[in-house]
Amino acid sequence: MAAEVRPLLPARAPPGPAALTPDQAYWKTFKNQVLLPSPHNSAVTSITTPTHNPSGSQADVFAVTSGGRVQIFNIKTRKLVKSISRFGLEDTARSGVLRRDGRILLAGGDSGTVQAFDTGSRAILKQWRGAQAHRQPVHVVRWNPSVLTDLMSCSDDRTVRAWDLTEDVAKWTGVGHADYVRSGCYLPEQQSMIASGSYDQTVRLWDSRQQGAVMTFKHAAPIECILPLNASTLAAAAGNEVSILNLTAGRPEHFVRAHQKTVTALSTAQNSRRLLTGALDGHVKIHDVTSWEVVGGIKYSAPILSLAVINAGAEDRHLAVGLQSGLLALRTRLAGSEKVRAKEKEKKMQALLAGEGDEYERKQRKKDLRQGVRARDRGKDFQGEGADIVITGNERSRQSMKKLSAWQRSLRGGEYGLALDQVLQPDDGTVKNAEVVTLVTALRHRSALRIALDGRRAEQLVSILEWCLKGIASPKNVYLAYDVMLVLVDLYSHKLVEWAEDGEEGEEVVRLIKRVQKRVRSGVELAERAASTLGMVQMLEAG
The missing domain is CATH 1.25.40 (Serine Threonine Protein Phosphatase 5, Tetratricopeptide repeat)
Incomplete structure (x- = not known):
């Protein structure tokens, strides 16, 4: 029997880039990156936003710590507002964080001193140092999210302490870590619960109303950073992986392995539906907190030491990344009228470069006179509907065969x-x-x-x-x-x-x-x- 003669299949051009997923499209809207050098090119070790206020109001500033100073930036303009450098000549500032009303800045230092500054006058309001305070570098300080005068600190002296802004000595001290304590936080909705991560490879959960750790999680590498995802879930970066700890069950739920080098920074985005991880490999990875899959990523030119998604109201506004090279990388997501203005500005610039500026202005005037929905947008939401999906097998009927040209x-x-x-x-x-x-x-x-x-x-x-x-x-x-x-x-x-x-x-x-x-x-x-x-x-x- 003679072999069947079929038409030669048409040659197809190589496929273009794959369509963007919703997550990739979202993170591509963070544009207009600016690279801000830190004073004396010191590594950017901390980026923090004011602690969340249950009442909803929050200061529109964020703090960046590098070298011997803490800089305060405006969220709306990305401009430097204040710079606080009242640290010792040989001291290094650590973990500058603003209170939720933006009036007091808290910072630790390599000298072991914890200081509170008035952000208006830059005056030192309070210092905790000496025999009743930490005696080694303090890498982490945090405000209590519920009580305006409460704060905590973690130190290389292997202790975790809770303080009152009006008192000179710590009101509680957590003892139990066997190495440097380089990360810590309050748990949301629980003003007395504190979590800490140490280079002894453990994460400990403390109740400041009693002595001793309530719960301990052992890891395979030193803990670089911890972040509460909700009242019962904690993310802990140990080596090049991030463990998701279930505090209710007392065990890890999942291990996120997406980096080649040590993970140094954690942050949440999109109303805590996404977890961002930054590492010494220069990558920021975005993870879905439901499946823990990587849904996006951004590459930077130097190792990442700090990371924060800065909110304006309920929306993500900036992606701030601190690099070991001394640069603060700020990407901004435009929304609403700002996004419209930026798009119009880009179109106008393209028209000017193409020598069609007058024609563009004429079309803009006509557009401004039109009312209602624009013709080119009419029916846009219905594109693609009504299409039939047909899956064919290996039928070779004569009707389906085309004659050879x-x-x-x-x-x-x-x-x-x-x-x-x-x-x-x-x-x-x-x-x-x-x-x-x-x-x-x-x-x-x-x-x-x-x-x-x-x-x-x-x-x-x-x-x-x-x-x-x-x-x-x-x-x-x-x-x-x-x-x-x-x-x-x-x-x-x-x-x-x-x-x-x-x-x-x-x-x-x-x-x-x-x-x-x-x-x-x-x-x-x-x-x-x-x-x-x-x-x-x-x-x-x-x-």
């Missing part, structure tokens, strides 16, 4: 030159680029391209050169046009002088070859300029 029959019979002529000079006079691409691709695969192009007269090369001229300008077809031109030059370069003197057909071939040469040279120049521009942009980004 003339060039496909010639290709099947091995008449490669005739097939090329038929596809470039069809009976109806309309050259279909998809068919040309399919045929040339098939000839390359069969190593028959040279056979199809050999032995031709000058007038038979005109249609081929015209297609090559168009193909060079198309990124999808340039590689095929290149192969065809390479074979043509090899076969007919010795005849160009003869054709140039022969007559009209020969002159047309020479003219087309010169046009191809000119277009290639123009493309090379554009590519060189693009590469040069890309290099300058990369230098600006690195700076």
Whole structure:
């Protein structure tokens, strides 16, 4: 029985980039990145926002700690508001954090001193130091989310302490860690519960109304950072993994392994539906807190030491990342009227660059006069509806089989030159680029391209050169046009002088070859300029 003859499948261009997922689209809206150098290029070790206020009001500032000072930035403008540097000459500030009303800044230091500053006057309101305080560096200080005058601190002296702003000595001390305590926090909705993470590879849960740890979780690496996800769940970064601890069940629920190096910073976003992790590998990974899968990521140029998603009201406003190189990277998410203005500004700039500024202004005036829904947006929400999804099997009915076209029959019979002529000079006079691409691709695969192009007269090369001229300008077809031109030059370069003197057909071939040469040279120049521009942009980004 003879084999079934089926039409040659059309060649398809390589697929473009995959469509963005909702999470990827969301995090791509964090744009307008600014890189702010820290004083003396000191590493940015802490980024904090005011503690959450149950009443809903919150100061519109955030604190950034680097070197010997704490800088306060405005959330709305991203501008520096205050800089507090009243630390010792050899002291290093740690963990600057603002109270929820923004009036008092709390900070630790390598000297072991815990200080409270008035953010208005920069005056020191309170200092805890000496025999009744910490004697080694204090890396973490935090305000109680419920009580305005309560705070806590964690120190390298292996203790966790709770303080009252009006008292000189600690009202509670947690003793039990065997190494530096470098992370700590209050648990939400439980003003007496404190969690701490230590380099002794444990996370301990404390009740400040009693002595001794209530619960201990042992890990395989030192604890760099802890973050409460809710009243009963805690995230702890140990080495290059993050453990999700269930405080009610007293066991880890899940281990998040997405980084190659130590995880140093944690933050939540999208109303605690996403967990962000930053690490020394320079990556920020976004995780879904339901499945714990990675749903997005951002790469930075240096190891990450601190990370925070800064909110404006109920929405995520900024993604702030502190780098070991001394840079604070701020990405801002525009929303509402700001987003509309930014988009209009971008369109106007594109119109000006294209020399169509007057036309753009005219269209804008007409747009402002229109009322109601714009015509181009009408029905936009219904695109794609009503489409049927049909899954076919391996049916081979005669009705579903298409007849072979003339060039496909010639290709099947091995008449490669005739097939090329038929596809470039069809009976109806309309050259279909998809068919040309399919045929040339098939000839390359069969190593028959040279056979199809050999032995031709000058007038038979005109249609081929015209297609090559168009193909060079198309990124999808340039590689095929290149192969065809390479074979043509090899076969007919010795005849160009003869054709140039022969007559009209020969002159047309020479003219087309010169046009191809000119277009290639123009493309090379554009590519060189693009590469040069890309290099300058990369230098600006690195700076």
